[in-house]
Amino acid sequence: MSLKVAIAGVTGAVGQEFLTILEERNFPATEYKFLASSRSAGKQMTFMGQEYIIEELTEDSFEDTDIALFSAGGSISKKFAPAAAKRGCTVVDNSSAFRMEDDVPLVIPEINSDTIYPNKGIIANPNCSTIIGIVPVWPLHQANPVRRMIVSTYQAVSGAGWQAMEELKSQVRDALEGKELHPQAFQHPCAFNVFSHDSEIGEDGYNVEETKLVHETHKIFNDNSIAITGTCIRVPVLRAHCESINLEFENPMPVERVVDLLHQAPGIQIVDDRENNYFPMPLDAMGQNDILVGRIRQDESLSDQHGINIFVAGDQLRKGAALNAVQIAEYLAK
Amino acid sequence: MSLKVAIAGVTGAVGQEFLTILEERNFPATEYKFLASSRSAGKQMTFMGQEYIIEELTEDSFEDTDIALFSAGGSISKKFAPAAAKRGCTVVDNSSAFRMEDDVPLVIPEINSDTIYPNKGIIANPNCSTIIGIVPVWPLHQANPVRRMIVSTYQAVSGAGWQAMEELKSQVRDALEGKELHPQAFQHPCAFNVFSHDSEIGEDGYNVEETKLVHETHKIFNDNSIAITGTCIRVPVLRAHCESINLEFENPMPVERVVDLLHQAPGIQIVDDRENNYFPMPLDAMGQNDILVGRIRQDESLSDQHGINIFVAGDQLRKGAALNAVQIAEYLAK
Numbered sequence: 001m002s003l004k005v006a007i008a009g010v011t012g013a014v015g016q017e018f019l020t021i022l023e024e025r026n027f028p029a030t031e032y033k034f035l036a037s038s039r040s041a042g043k044q045m046t047f048m049g050q051e052y053i054i055e056e057l058t059e060d061s062f063e064d065t066d067i068a069l070f071s072a073g074g075s076i077s078k079k080f081a082p083a084a085a086k087r088g089c090t091v092v093d094n095s096s097a098f099r100m101e102d103d104v105p106l107v108i109p110e111i112n113s114d115t116i117y118p119n120k121g122i123i124a125n126p127n128c129s130t131i132i133g134i135v136p137v138w139p140l141h142q143a144n145p146v147r148r149m150i151v152s153t154y155q156a157v158s159g160a161g162w163q164a165m166e167e168l169k170s171q172v173r174d175a176l177e178g179k180e181l182h183p184q185a186f187q188h189p190c191a192f193n194v195f196s197h198d199s200e201i202g203e204d205g206y207n208v209e210e211t212k213l214v215h216e217t218h219k220i221f222n223d224n225s226i227a228i229t230g231t232c233i234r235v236p237v238l239r240a241h242c243e244s245i246n247l248e249f250e251n252p253m254p255v256e257r258v259v260d261l262l263h264q265a266p267g268i269q270i271v272d273d274r275e276n277n278y279f280p281m282p283l284d285a286m287g288q289n290d291i292l293v294g295r296i297r298q299d300e301s302l303s304d305q306h307g308i309n310i311f312v313a314g315d316q317l318r319k320g321a322a323l324n325a326v327q328i329a330e331y332l333a334k
Numbered sequence: 335m336s337l338k339v340a341i342a343g344v345t346g347a348v349g350q351e352f353l354t355i356l357e358e359r360n361f362p363a364t365e366y367k368f369l370a371s372s373r374s375a376g377k378q379m380t381f382m383g384q385e386y387i388i389e390e391l392t393e394d395s396f397e398d399t400d401i402a403l404f405s406a407g408g409s410i411s412k413k414f415a416p417a418a419a420k421r422g423c424t425v426v427d428n429s430s431a432f433r434m435e436d437d438v439p440l441v442i443p444e445i446n447s448d449t450i451y452p453n454k455g456i457i458a459n460p461n462c463s464t465i466i467g468i469v470p471v472w473p474l475h476q477a478n479p480v481r482r483m484i485v486s487t488y489q490a491v492s493g494a495g496w497q498a499m500e501e502l503k504s505q506v507r508d509a510l511e512g513k514e515l516h517p518q519a520f521q522h523p524c525a526f527n528v529f530s531h532d533s534e535i536g537e538d539g540y541n542v543e544e545t546k547l548v549h550e551t552h553k554i555f556n557d558n559s560i561a562i563t564g565t566c567i568r569v570p571v572l573r574a575h576c577e578s579i580n581l582e583f584e585n586p587m588p589v590e591r592v593v594d595l596l597h598q599a600p601g602i603q604i605v606d607d608r609e610n611n612y613f614p615m616p617l618d619a620m621g622q623n624d625i626l627v628g629r630i631r632q633d634e635s636l637s638d639q640h641g642i643n644i645f646v647a648g649d650q651l652r653k654g655a656a657l658n659a660v661q662i663a664e665y666l667a668k
Contacts, residue, residue: 148635152486152578154528154569168526172506187611192502194488194569194576196613196629196645205589205608205631227635231578231643235488235528235569242528244486244565244578255539274539277521279530295530297539301482301561309565311530 003333005029006065006089008057008080009072011040013162014094017322018069023048025326028333035061036072059083067329070094071321085121090332092123092325096208099124099216106219109327110267111138115222116331123328128320129153129209129232130216133243135319136293136312139265140258141221145250151213151230154242155197156282158316160185165238172236190236197232207232240282241320242313244295252305255298262293267319272296280313288315289323337667339363340399340423342391342414343406345374347496348428351656352403357382359660362667369395370406393417401663404428405655419455424666426457426659430542433458433550440553443661444601445472449556450665457662462654463487463543463566464550467577469653470627470646473599474592475555479584485547485564488576489531490616492650494519499572506570524570531566541566574616575654576647578629586639589632596627601653606630614647622649623657 005027009015015036022029034045034054041056055061057076062068062084070077071094081091081098098104105115106124108131116123133151140146157164164185171181171191181189188195199208209232218224235242247253262268271280272294280292291314299307314320339361343349349370356363368379368388375390389395391410396402396418404411405428415425415432432438439449440458442465450457459465467485474480491498498519505515505525515523522529533542543566552558569576581587596602605614606628614626625648633641648654 150484150580150633150635152565154488154567169510173510176503176507188615189617192570192572193615193617194571194647195615196611198611201608201611204634205629207611229580229633229635229641229643231486231580231629231645233488233576233578233645236526237528237570238526242567244567246484246563246565246580274535277530277532277535277541281522281527281529283523283527295539295565299484299563300538301484301563307563309563311565311567313528 002030003028003067004031004033004065006033006035006061006068008035008068008070008076010034010054011036012071013158013165013317014071014321017317018071018326019047021318021322021326027326027329033061033065062087062089065089067092067332069325069329081122090119090121090123092125092328094125094321094325096127096212098122099126100219106216107328108135108220108324109331110135111220112222113331116328125321125325125328126216126220127209127212128159128316129155129241129243130213131324132241132291132312132314132316132320133213133245134217134220135267135291136262136265136310137245137247138221139261140247140253143257143261144253146226146247147250148227148248150246151228152244153230153232154235154237155232156237156239156241156316157185157190157234158239160198168236168238186234190234192236194233194235197234237282238286239317240285240313240315242280242282242311245310245312246299247308247310248302249306249308253308254305255296255308258296258308267291268293270294280311282313285313285315289318291319336364337362337401338365338367338399340367340369340395340402342369342402342404342410344368344379344388345370346405347492347499347651348405348655351651352405352660353381355652355656355660361660361663367395367399396421396423399423401426401666403659403663415456424453424455424457426459426662428459428655428659430461430546432456433460434553440550441662442469442554442658443665444469445554446556447665450662459655459659459662460550460554461543461546462493462650463489463575463577464547465658466575466625466646466648466650466654467547467579468551468554469601469625470596470599470644471579471581472555473595474581474587477591477595478587480560480581481584482561482582484580486578487564487566488569488571489566490571490573490575490650491519491524491568492573494532502570502572520568524568526570528567528569531568571616572620573651574619574647574649576614576616576645579644579646580633581642581644582636583640583642587642588639589630589642592630592642601625602627604628614645616647619647619649621652623652625653
């Protein structure tokens with residue numbers, strides 16, 4: 001049986017992570033095609049011991065392709081994903097272009113793999129901070145409905161791509177040498193600094209990263225009743241996001257029950273060693289598939305054990321992007 | 335009129351900041367005495383153009399002293415602050431040693447300067463993350479009682495002293511060169527990392543930094559009814575803390591009213607430029623006396639405008655420590 005897979009945006013940070021994860025998981029493709037902008041087209045690359053030439057992404061790239069993993073930005077997805085779908089290729093799109101369309105499944109396999117079919121040839125991968133935040137909330141919500149969720153994020157720079165990761169490293173050096181800083185990937189210096197997320201800000205003052213968290217969670221949980229509010233912040237970390245999450249439940253939710261539920265849930269690793277002050281950290285989450293969950297505490301600001309605080313860390317390029325998309329593609333490959 | 339002032343712990347990060355602030359504010363002392371451990375005693379230092387010899391801190395250091403600013407750690411304060419008080423010297427203590435004692439005022443001058451008298455010769459300076467978080471909450475609470483406060487912090491390493499600031503800088507260099515990291519100031523690497531606060535953890539899973547936030551706020555606001563929960567996290571930033579604060583009010587609290595109240599309040603600077611995505615950042619807060627407040631948004635997860643989100647930044651060594659203590663000393667000097 002043949003399974004032809006294309007990667008659109010292969011030169012980007014998520015594109016490169018696709019390669020690592022497809023190889024690690026021994027993805028059942030029989031043939032690969034690597035696509036990028038005309039700037040990168042013609043360049044050679046090696047994947048699983050084989051040489052490939054990067055091809056320019058065009059509408060015709062998908063004539064003989066079964067599955068395409070897209071991570072080349074929203075405008076590229078808008079232009080080429082429907083063209084791919086029209087040619088019978090199913091796109092797993094990492095951009096925000098189609099996420100909120102009614103007939104596009106928005107999928108975290110641990111939560112709603114049952115929504116992958118039917119689809120019109122496009123399946124959306126949720127935003128990184130949404131995935132990392134709600135993978136651990138889902139098993140709790142199933143056991144005891146979440147009424148309200150308050151999130152503050154500590155987001156790595158990798159969400160803004162390679163350039164941002166390189167900028168953090170070089171800027172830290174410049175800052176230590178007392179040089180003037182000239183931020184390019186971000187508006188503000190990221191070295192030894194923290195700043196509000198660099199996405200567009202709406203009339204209500206929330207940036208798009210924060211509104212994604214609300215709307216995507218509602219769609220993925222298929223439950224618009226959960227009250228959600230978020231504050232999304234960048235920190236000088238390379239590639240794993242952290243989130244401080246406060247949850248209010250419909251019924252009492254003792255810490256022990258949260259721990260039990262998380263122990264049984266897929267994609268989660270509990271890191272909650274109070275004795276040794278060892279909790280989720282981006283340096284530990286980096287390169288890992290699981291979301292690390294810890295600082296599991298009863299929130300005594302709510303009565304009768306209705307509140308819980310947790311702190312989570314997850315690799316932005318893996319579960320926050322490439323891994324989740326490959327997991328969706330594994331369902332499509334079945 | 336003579337006013338003799340002693341600084342205990344003058345060689346520390348807060349001790350050095352005392353000097354900067356006393357000079358900046360032209361503090362009305364007629365004589366200074368600089369105290370430290372026997373290790374630093376005998377060393378020369380310059381302050382406001384005058385040479386001083388650092389003296390060893392002993393019980394007798396305070397015989398002829400009117401005001402002492404202490405920042406030498408809790409055990410030193412426990413030993414020497416009562417000795418100073420017994421000799422008629424009033425101590426402003428930056429440690430946590432006396433903060434929760436009933437007969438010790440715990441003071442943020444913008445909030446409760448009226449509690450400075452009576453005192454038994456010891457006045458406590460609150461914890462840095464408490465001060466930075468609640469200076470902007472107070473004017474709101476006075477206008478419309480805060481019912482619940484949920485805080486996630488982004489704390490600089492300076493709270494752990496000079497050594498921690500130097501460690502962050504050298505560790506960032508080591509990390510970039512791929513060297514193995516050997517954390518000393520903290521248990522975990524701080525370069526390109528984020529970790530749960532390095533204070534002791536209680537049976538409920540909250541670290542001492544988080545419980546301070548609850549108990550100190552209750553004492554300073556003189557209101558135990560506010561439900562408070564916090565998650566305290568260190569980020570790779572040198573000397574200014576940020577905090578993401580979610581507030582629930584007794585009555586509706588529109589954003590415009592919050593902005594008005596904060597505009598009129600002392601010690602606060604609103605930095606909330608949505609158009610240019612310019613909000614409070616530790617790099618901007620560094621060296622400033624004011625707490626920067628921004629990301630002022632209605633929290634739509636609560637009905638009828640009962641909720642507000644804000645994001646604040648404040649210099650941990652200034653308003654979080656030395657400045658607040660000097661402000662208290664200014665009341666004592668009157």
